[in-house]
Amino acid sequence: MEDKIYACHPHIVNERKKVLPDQHNIDAVAGFFRVISDPTRVRILWALDQGELCVGDLSVLLDMTVSAISHQLKMLKDTGLVKARRDGKHMIYSLDDEHVRAVFETAVEHLEHLHKEKE
Amino acid sequence: MEDKIYACHPHIVNERKKVLPDQHNIDAVAGFFRVISDPTRVRILWALDQGELCVGDLSVLLDMTVSAISHQLKMLKDTGLVKARRDGKHMIYSLDDEHVRAVFETAVEHLEHLHKEKE
DNA sequence: GAAACATTTGAGAAACTATTCAAATGAACA
DNA sequence: TGTTCATTTGAATAGTTTCTCAAATGTTTC
Numbered sequence: 178m179e180d181k182i183y184a185c186h187p188h189i190v191n192e193r194k195k196v197l198p199d200q201h202n203i204d205a206v207a208g209f210f211r212v213i214s215d216p217t218r219v220r221i222l223w224a225l226d227q228g229e230l231c232v233g234d235l236s237v238l239l240d241m242t243v244s245a246i247s248h249q250l251k252m253l254k255d256t257g258l259v260k261a262r263r264d265g266k267h268m269i270y271s272l273d274d275e276h277v278r279a280v281f282e283t284a285v286e287h288l289e290h291l292h293k294e295k296e
Numbered sequence: 297m298e299d300k301i302y303a304c305h306p307h308i309v310n311e312r313k314k315v316l317p318d319q320h321n322i323d324a325v326a327g328f329f330r331v332i333s334d335p336t337r338v339r340i341l342w343a344l345d346q347g348e349l350c351v352g353d354l355s356v357l358l359d360m361t362v363s364a365i366s367h368q369l370k371m372l373k374d375t376g377l378v379k380a381r382r383d384g385k386h387m388i389y390s391l392d393d394e395h396v397r398a399v400f401e402t403a404v405e406h407l408e409h410l411h412k413e414k415e
Numbered sequence: 416g417a418a419a420c421a422t423t424t425g426a427g428a429a430a431c432t433a434t435t436c437a438a439a440t441g442a443a444c445a
Numbered sequence: 446t447g448t449t450c451a452t453t454t455g456a457a458t459a460g461t462t463t464c465t466c467a468a469a470t471g472t473t474t475c
Contacts, residue, residue, distance in 0.1 A: 185350045185386050185421090190357045193346055197339065197357070207335045209403055214330035215433080216322050223322070227312055231304045232452060238309045238316070245434055247453055266442060266451050267304055280402045284328055286395060304451090334463080351422060364464055366423055385421050385472055 212256045213280070217241065218249050222277060225259060229271035331375045332399070336360065337368050341396060344378060348390035 198206075213219060220239050224230060232250065236243045250270055253259040260273040272278070317325075332338060339358050343349060351369065355362045369389055372378040379392040391397070 185352050187356075189347075189349070190353050193343055193349075193357055196346060197342060200335070203335050203338050203342070206400070206403055207333055207338045210329045210338075211333035214326055214333040216319070216326040217433080219322050219326045219329075220316065223316060224312055227315060228308075230308070230312075233304050234309050237306075238312055242435070243452070244436080244454090248433075251453080263442085266449095268452065276402070276405060279405075280399070281325070283395070283399045283402050284325055286398075336463080361465070362422070363424090363466080367464075370423080382472085385419095387422060 209256070212252065212258060213277075215249070217245070218253060221246070221249060221253065222258065222272065222281070225270060225272050226278065226281075229269050231264070231267040231269050233267070235270070328375070331371065331377060332396075334368070336364070337372060340365070340368060340372065341377065341391065341400070344389060344391050345397065345400075348388050350383070350386040350388050352386070354389070 213222065217239070221235060224235060224238055230238070232243055232246055235246045235250075239246065250259065250261070254261060254270075254273075257273055258277055259270050261268050261270050263269070332341065336358070340354060343354060343357055349357070351362055351365055354365045354369075358365065369378065369380070373380060373389075373392075376392055377396050378389050380387050380389050382388070
């Protein structure tokens with residue numbers, strides 16, 4: 178922390194301090210976005226958006242090791258974005274939440290919006 | 297890559313390969329979410345959601361060094377989420393995009409949804 | 416023009432993340 | 446029951462990321 182701390186608008190800062198969410202809620206929001214901020218996880222979610230797949234399928238589809246896929250699936254499952262069921266020897270994964278789709282759509286809209294502004 | 301690669305449903309995998317976006321678009325989506333996946337950046341965006349603030353204000357409000365705030369503001373500016381204008385000695389930052397708000401709202405809904413399911 | 420103020424920048428340290436590799440688990444089938 | 450198949454797990458590594466500290470930049474004011 179620096180020697181001298183100052184705010185140009187102390188009254189506004191004090192006002193705004195009251196409406197800032199606590200760290201726990203901030204971390205929850207940031208944590209959710211972190212899950213979908215990795216290209217591999219985005220590809221998995223995109224693939225599963227079309228319908229369920231097993232780990233081996235995903236491995237071939239995304240051209241990655243089964244282990245790498247499995248590690249990421251575990252994270253996606255722990256955070257409630259995908260779910261799994263067993264089918265004989267296979268574990269079949271699918272999206273667990275309609276909201277994932279909604280978040281994606283909003284993001285894609287955002288990106289399209291940014292793209293348009295550059296023209 | 298492992299010795300033996302197999303898909304339980306090769307026909308489905310081939311089908312789905314066609315609809316997967318290319319790496320460039322995947323990276324764009326993941327990259328956008330990565331920007332809002334850090335607690336500090338979320339707090340900055342939340343604070344600016346109420347209205348514009350200068351760097352020193354944000355530093356006091358979030359109890360972090362001016363330098364740390366400035367580094368994050370640069371990233372948020374480079375990715376088009378905030379914009380800056382000069383006011384005398386101060387740089388005043390504000391949200392640059394309505395879509396940021398929309399993405400946040402969807403995420404919050406998602407988190408509430410997950411929370412409900414646990415009851 | 417010099418001094419003070421507000422912010423930016425770059426290099427470096429500490430913490431975190433994604434993947435790999437090897438070994439372990441769990442289900443099916445002979 | 447032992448073997449094979451499909452997936453999971455843990456440790457290690459390479460690559461990022463965030464923050465700090467010190468120095469640099471740009472603006473106002475004297």
